[in-house]
Amino acid sequence: MGADAVTVDTQRASTVTAQSDAVGRLLRTWPPSPRVVLGTALVLIAAQAVVRGSLVLGGNLYWDDLILIGRSSAMPLLSPEFLFYDHDGHFMPAAFLVAGVTTMLAPLQWSVPAATLIALQLLAALAVLRVLWLVLGPRPVLPAVLALYLFTPLTLPPFAWWAAGLNSLPLQAALAWVAGDALLLARTGRRRYALTGTVVTVVALAFFEKSVLVPFVAFAVVALAARVDGTRSPVLAAWRSGRPLWLGCGAVLGAWAAVYLAVVDSELRFPAPAEAAMFVHHGTSLGVVPALLGGPWRWERWPPGPPWAIPPTGLVVAAWAVVALAVVLTLRCKQRTGWVWVTMVAYVAASEVAMMLARSGPDTVYEIAQSLRYTSDSAVMLVLGLALLIRAPRRPDLGRVGPLLQPVSTPPFVAAITALLVTSCLWSTVTFARSWEANPGAGYLAAARDSLAEHRDVPLLDQPVSLMTLLPVAAPWNMASRVFGPLTDRPAFASSTSELRALDQSGRLVSATVDPTRWTVQGQEPGCGTRIGPAGGDVPLSGPLMIWEWTAVLNYHASVDGTVSVGLGAGAPVDVPVRAGLHQAFVRIYGTGSALSVRPVTPGLELCLGSGPVGVVVPGTEAIP
Structure with missing residues (x-):
């Protein structure tokens, strides 16, 4: 036992000596x-x-990032309206410039x-x-x-x-x-x-x-x-x-x-x-x-x-x-x-x-x-x-x-x-x-980019993006046309389309319907409904509409290919392309009133209109194939 004790003491002494040497080296280099x-x-x-x-x-990308990107694609890079903008109380032209250049290089990336x-x-x-x-x-x-x-x-x-x-x-x-x-x-x-x-x-x-x-x-x-x-x-x-x-x-x-x-x-x-x-x-x-x-x-x-x-x-x-x-x-x-x-x-x-x-x-x-x-x-x-x-x-x-x-x-x-x-x-x-x-908007943006790139054949009516991406207080920069505007691989955003599609809350492009608030009144002309001649006419609604951005479904038969102008009250009219024959058109119009105003723009164009809903777009559950 005595020999063991001596060995332990020797080891302890060696350890203390080594530690002292280390401290000494530290002090010498300090x-x-x-x-x-x-x-x-x-x-x-x-x-x-x-x-x-x-x-x-x-x-x-998150919230204001998307506003910066949307403004970058909507305005010229060096324009005063782009650079000198009151962004929620911030004055930040250089930040806008960086955002604009970044959007040009890699939009929504x-x-x-x-x-x-x-x-x-x-x-x-x-x-x-x-x-x-x-x-x-x-x-x-x-x-x-x-x-x-x-x-x-x-x-x-x-x-x-x-x-x-x-x-x-x-x-x-x-x-x-x-x-x-x-x-x-x-x-x-x-x-x-x-x-x-x-x-x-x-x-x-x-x-x-x-x-x-x-x-x-x-x-x-x-x-x-x-x-x-x-x-x-x-x-x-x-x-x-x-x-x-x-x-x-x-x-x-x-x-x-x-x-x-x-x-x-x-x-x-x-x-x-x-x-x-x-x-x-x-x-x-x-x-x-x-x-x-x-x-x-x-x-x-x-x-x-x-x-x-x-x-x-x-x-x-x-x-x-x-x-x-x-x-x-x-x-x-x-x-x-x-x-x-x-x-x-x-x-x-x-x-x-x-x-x-x-x-x-x-x-x-x-x-x-x-x-x-x-x-x-x-x-x-x-x-x-x-x-x-x-x-x-x-x-x-x-x-x-x-x-x-x-x-x-x-x-x-x-x-x-x-x-x-x-x-x-x-x-x-x-x-x-x-x-x-845990950014809920990230998945929406990724899914929407992919879905829009896969389905570029039909124009889209504009719509707000997911509430988890941008709230309505950011309007108009919460609209899909603003957020996804910088993308080149996407369908066009238009005020009318021949096939109604929308982005759902996950970012998928799906078929959509119009949830009716009012209907256009069915006309009395047999085999035609409401006839719209070259001079145009008004199509009564089933009741008045408050001022809002509505989507109207036009069930029409056109005599020739052309364009008609559709308006609601004092709101700005929208030019809608139509094709000869029996078709549908979905029109986004802003206004208030009790009748749609329909005026042919193309000479010689006549329309027969059937009843159709006027209301808001509701995304469906069926993905676009």
Whole structure:
């Protein structure tokens, strides 16, 4: 037994010695060289590209994406009516331009929009790395701070949704890039940074109106960096060092504001104090704050709406506790950090106020604040604030707190905390992907593309797409002719057809019928019904019709091939091709009244009309063979 004990002790001693040697090697190579720090950061960016790429490639076109595509096919690419359009309060000509080019390259194909999202996210990640390098230098903690931006769930929702990503990702990239240019201008005085910063601001404004915040964030970063470095009058110093950039951005904002006010006609709504408090609670306690710990971990969704965060109560409490502890420790242990916290809070608050002014209303649920789309760009400001807190010098006398901070500042502790946070972020990414992939409109679009390509022989009457794809509030862009207009491999959409077909709720092209609201009255002429001579005539209905878009069935016998004009009251008449002999025509007409007006357009054309239904189209169950 004694020999065994000696052997065990020897093995333990060898293990301890090996561990000590490993720690010694780590300490001898610490801190890592700038090349190692940069390489680690680039590896993290590549990892983010893989994670986010997997997420977005599993997605599909959704809601506003289809509106962008529909407008792209309906209007000239560089026309003012296409680019300068008030899209639900957004002014985004560059986003429309990207959507138009993408639609030209691959209409209704998800691969190209997904590629644009991945490219924009990569651009934003590199811009954030650049500004963090300027704030922190090659400190070993830089990759940890960068990882918080790269993997935070705060930026997930707008990244996965193409239309939202075309707003949010250029803004994120611009916030980081212009702040970096402002720091470089302050350090070097080279005016080229004023030029590039102004140009990037212009580009960002063309994608998203919220980019008006870009120069203000850049100014704040320069002023805060000067303050934590101990510069007297940091605001004045920031103004003087970056004056060419601030003046250039000011001129840009002035010109942009004039165009914006001329284009956008959305009304702002000021919520009641109780409503505002609920929006802040949902957006902050259930949105931004849990995301700081990698939350929310869970997502809820009411199709066809997007997912929103539903963090567990324990995570919310823990996140607030960590934020409170971080505030206390940095104020106690770091010099001149109070305004950094004020700036971070102010940016999140500005995002939530903008959301309330533009999106609150009697039909708006508070969960919209938990969708994280309206605060996603706060991720850039939060990591910049964290970098500035790290940059701030320690207070010379930490008292009893000093010894407690020693373990916290060691590389193993920082690495362990970063790994835990990234793991938490990745779990939220997985649960978001599961929710986002449950997109009921994706199957409809795929089935409709295939079905339309297989049956191009008969024109289709227009119809709204599935409610799970676009709701009627998106009219007229929820019509099949708008959504599928960019496709070349499809039947024509027309106001009349000789065979009634429709897309069912699954996207299959099926035979259809007209559910009658009224009938055309059977005429009294034997063997003809109602005779329509060259001068035309009115065909009475069995009762009046309210103003709507109706479908009429014309059971006719035509003397020759030609065209007739069919109208309902004051609505615009529709030209309908007819063939000689006994046939049917299905006509989509808009109007109100008690009679159809039928006028031959072709000289010498006469018609005999029988009774037929006038009503709405109902898809059948029989697929087109």
